[in-house]
Amino acid sequence: MRADLILYNANVLTMNRRRPRAELVAVKGDKIVWVGRDTDLELFTGKRLDCKGRAIIPGFNDAHIHLMSYASNLLSIDCSPVSVSSIKDIQTKIIQQAALTPRGTWIKCTGYDEFHLAEHRHPNRHDLDEVAPHHPVKLTHRSLHACVLNSLGLSQAGITVETPDPPGGLIDRELENGEPSGVLYGMNSYINENVIPPLSENELERGVKLVNQSLLSSGVTSVQDASVRNHFEQWRAFARLKERGDLVPRVCMMFGLHSLAEFKERGMFYGYGDAELRLGAVKFALDEVSGKLNPSQEELNEGALQAHRAGFQVAIHAVEEGTVEAAAIALEYCLSRLPKLDHRHRVEHCSVCPPRLLRRLKSVKALVVTQPAFIYYSGDRYLSEVPDTQFPWLYRTKSFRKNGLKPAASSDCPVAPCNPVVGIYAAVTRKAESGQLILPDEAVSVEEALRMYTLAGTYASFEERSKGSIEVGKLADLVVLGADPTEVAPEQIKEICVEKTIVGGKVVWER
Numbered sequence: 001m002r003a004d005l006i007l008y009n010a011n012v013l014t015m016n017r018r019r020p021r022a023e024l025v026a027v028k029g030d031k032i033v034w035v036g037r038d039t040d041l042e043l044f045t046g047k048r049l050d051c052k053g054r055a056i057i058p059g060f061n062d063a064h065i066h067l068m069s070y071a072s073n074l075l076s077i078d079c080s081p082v083s084v085s086s087i088k089d090i091q092t093k094i095i096q097q098a099a100l101t102p103r104g105t106w107i108k109c110t111g112y113d114e115f116h117l118a119e120h121r122h123p124n125r126h127d128l129d130e131v132a133p134h135h136p137v138k139l140t141h142r143s144l145h146a147c148v149l150n151s152l153g154l155s156q157a158g159i160t161v162e163t164p165d166p167p168g169g170l171i172d173r174e175l176e177n178g179e180p181s182g183v184l185y186g187m188n189s190y191i192n193e194n195v196i197p198p199l200s201e202n203e204l205e206r207g208v209k210l211v212n213q214s215l216l217s218s219g220v221t222s223v224q225d226a227s228v229r230n231h232f233e234q235w236r237a238f239a240r241l242k243e244r245g246d247l248v249p250r251v252c253m254m255f256g257l258h259s260l261a262e263f264k265e266r267g268m269f270y271g272y273g274d275a276e277l278r279l280g281a282v283k284f285a286l287d288e289v290s291g292k293l294n295p296s297q298e299e300l301n302e303g304a305l306q307a308h309r310a311g312f313q314v315a316i317h318a319v320e321e322g323t324v325e326a327a328a329i330a331l332e333y334c335l336s337r338l339p340k341l342d343h344r345h346r347v348e349h350c351s352v353c354p355p356r357l358l359r360r361l362k363s364v365k366a367l368v369v370t371q372p373a374f375i376y377y378s379g380d381r382y383l384s385e386v387p388d389t390q391f392p393w394l395y396r397t398k399s400f401r402k403n404g405l406k407p408a409a410s411s412d413c414p415v416a417p418c419n420p421v422v423g424i425y426a427a428v429t430r431k432a433e434s435g436q437l438i439l440p441d442e443a444v445s446v447e448e449a450l451r452m453y454t455l456a457g458t459y460a461s462f463e464e465r466s467k468g469s470i471e472v473g474k475l476a477d478l479v480v481l482g483a484d485p486t487e488v489a490p491e492q493i494k495e496i497c498v499e500k501t502i503v504g505g506k507v508v509w510e511r
C-alpha cells in the first residue's frame with residue numbers, strides 16, 4: 001500500500017479504548033489510514049519516520065482560547081509573574097517602552113497579577129503616571145477581568161469622577177475624593193474595542209504568526225475560540241489567516257448572540273465550514289462583577305433559548321457559584337421549552353460547583369470546559385483568597401467526570417499559557433506552582449487528563465468523529481512527545497517537550 005508518511009517504532013497512545021496502544025501510524029493525504037504494529041511496516045511504501053520509541057498522541061485540542069487577545073498580548077509588554085515581581089519592575093519596563101514610543105501612542109502591558117507583586121496590590125494610575133505621563137498606558141490583569149489605565153488613558157476613555165459604573169463593570173475609586181484610581185473591573189473588552197485603536201494589519205499579522213508558533217510548538221492542533229465578541233467579520237479574518245497559512249491549527253469559532261441573526265441570514269448554521277474553520281457555539285459571558293447578574297437571568301434564559309432554538313450549541317461563561325447556578329437555570333429553561341437529546345450545551349470554567357449544582361448540571365446533561373492549568377498558575381492565590389465555603393468546590397475535575405459532565409480541558413489563553421503539559425500536570429497532581437495541594441481528591445489519572453486535552457475537546461465541539469484520537473479515517477493531527485506522560489514521574493510531566501507537531505499529515509513544527 002502506498003502512504004505519504006509512516007511513523008513507526010513509536011509508542012502510540014491512541015485514546016481509542018478498543019485499542020489504546022500501537023506502534024505504527026500510516027497517513028495518506030490528511031487522514032490516518034493505518035494504526036498497527038511495527039511488523040506492518042513492510043505493507044507500506046512511502047516516506048518513513050523512525051520515532052525511536054517516542055510517544056505519539058493525538059494533537060492537543062484547546063477547547064477554550066482567545067486567539068486575538070493572545071495575538072495582541074504577544075505584541076504587548078509582558079508583565080506576567082515570570083517577568084516582573086513588583087510594581088517597580090512594571091515601571092521599569094514602561095520607562096523602557098516609553099523611550100521607544102512616540103508621545104501620545106498607547107503603551108500596552110499585559111499579564112500582571114497583584115497576588116504575585118511584592119506590593120500585593122493593584123498598580124494604580126499614579127504608579128503609571130510617574131513613568132509615562134505623556135503616553136496613554138493600559139496594563140491588563142492576567143485574568144483579563146481587570147485593567148489599569150494611567151491618567152492620560154482614563155481621559156482618552158472619557159472616565160472621570162462623574163462617570164457611573166457601566167453594566168457589568170466597576171470603576172475603582174480613591175477613598176479621599178472619589179476620583180477613579182485607574183483600576184477598572186469588567187471593562188477590559190470595552191476599553192479594547194472603544195478606546196484603544198485596533199491593531200494595524202501589520203501588527204495583526206505579526207501577532208498571529210507568534211500565536212501560530214506558540215500553539216504548534218505546544219502541540220496544539222485544534223483550538224476553539226471562545227470570544228464573545230466574535231462576529232461575521234472575525235470569521236472572515238480567520239478564513240483569510242487560514243488561507244494564507246498564517247494560522248495552522250484548526251479553528252472552531254464561537255460567537256456572541258448579537259451575531260446570530262447575521263450568521264443565520266448568511267445561511268450559516270452550527271458546524272458550518274470545514275475541518276479548517278468551523279462555526280461553533282453561541283457564547284454567553286455571565287458575571288456578577290457589580291454584585292448582580294449581568295446579563296440578568298431573564299436575558300440569559302431568552303438569549304440561550306434563541307441560540308438553542310436556532311440549532312446552536314450554547315456555551316455559558318460561569319465562574320462564580322451564582323453564575324454557575326444561573327447557567328444551570330438557563331439550560332433547564334431551554335430544555336424544558338424545547339427538549340433536545342444531544343445538545344452538548346457547555347458551561348465554561350464552572351470554577352465553583354457545589355454538589356447541588358453538580359447534580360443540576362448532570363440532570364440537564366451539560367458539558368464542562370475546565371482549565372486545569374489555573375490550579376498551577378493561580379492555586380496559591382485560591383488558597384489565600386477563596387473563602388472556606390467555596391474552596392471545596394473549586395475546579396472539580398474528577399467530580400465532573402464522575403457525574404458525566406465530560407470535562408474538556410483548555411487554557412483560556414492568554415489568561416494562562418497555552419502549553420497543555422502544565423495543565424495535564426496540574427490535573428494529575430493538583431499542585432499549585434509553590435507545590436501546595438488544591439483538593440487532591442479531585443485529581444485524575446494521566447490517561448484521563450490526556451483525554452480531556454484531546455478526545456473530550458473534540459466531543460465538546462461535535463467533532464469527535466473526525467479527530468481527537470488516533471484511528472483509521474480520522475484526521476492525521478499528531479504530536480510526538482519527548483516522553484510518555486504515563487511513564488514519567490508526575491513531577492516530570494510539566495517538563496515534557498513536544499518534538500514534532502503534525503497537522504493533516506504534514507509536519508508543521510519540529511524542535
Ligand SMILES: [Zn+2]
Nearest residue numbers: 064066226412
Ligand atoms: Zn475565556
